[in-house]
Amino acid sequence: MLHIGGMTPCSASDYPGHFAAVVFCQGCSWRCTYCHNPHLLPVSEPSTMTWDDVLRFLGRRQGLLDAVVFSGGEPTLQRELVYAVRAVRDLGFKVGMHTAGMSPERLRDVLPLLDWVGMDVKAPFDEYDLITGVAGSGNKARDSVRRILDSGVDHEFRTTVHSALLSHEALLTMADELATMDVQHYVLQEFRQQGCAQPLPAMRPEYLCHDTVERLGRQFRRFSVREA
Numbered sequence: 001m002l003h004i005g006g007m008t009p010c011s012a013s014d015y016p017g018h019f020a021a022v023v024f025c026q027g028c029s030w031r032c033t034y035c036h037n038p039h040l041l042p043v044s045e046p047s048t049m050t051w052d053d054v055l056r057f058l059g060r061r062q063g064l065l066d067a068v069v070f071s072g073g074e075p076t077l078q079r080e081l082v083y084a085v086r087a088v089r090d091l092g093f094k095v096g097m098h099t100a101g102m103s104p105e106r107l108r109d110v111l112p113l114l115d116w117v118g119m120d121v122k123a124p125f126d127e128y129d130l131i132t133g134v135a136g137s138g139n140k141a142r143d144s145v146r147r148i149l150d151s152g153v154d155h156e157f158r159t160t161v162h163s164a165l166l167s168h169e170a171l172l173t174m175a176d177e178l179a180t181m182d183v184q185h186y187v188l189q190e191f192r193q194q195g196c197a198q199p200l201p202a203m204r205p206e207y208l209c210h211d212t213v214e215r216l217g218r219q220f221r222r223f224s225v226r227e228a
Ligand code: SF4
Pocket: 028, 029, 030, 031, 032, 034, 035, 036, 037, 041, 072, 073, 074, 100
């Protein structure tokens, strides 16, 4: 059974262009400084609801919701994810997923069942552990970016940015790495303090200046900045 940390019954912001229920998978093995869902990180926390509860809820929402999004925590850490995604598809919903790409092997198994995936890219791949606290995490993320691109599944890559998290040089390096891999759709998300355990100072105003945004915009077919 999927280990669940919570559910949002209807969201208009977790799967672009769709109304979706969001299932939050419990557990994550990275420790990003800016995590907005610290309560979802411990694997040992008991589920707040059962998978059967989720299926019963979705059964009552057929025809009313477009999709179900698996989020977290990190969905790809759970072996049961593939079965859960199949069950949701069988009910007639589209399926989206948010991932940090920490398990490329499970991602490979679940990608053919997904309609959309949003992957967080956290830093230049060689500097990932400065954000995640886990050595080698950048290699997993690079592998996952490649798998998503190769899959042909609709997707977006996005990065949470703040001048205290990522230097300006690192931001440009990361964008260069993604453009070199032929990423076409890239979003910068300004850091939001809400839900984050660690307070950050105000972002330096020159960090996302006009020149930087223009430079990044030229590197990707679709590029945008999501304001905090
Ligand atoms: S990968 Fe996501 S869920 Fe895990 S610590 Fe980082 S931000 Fe939080």
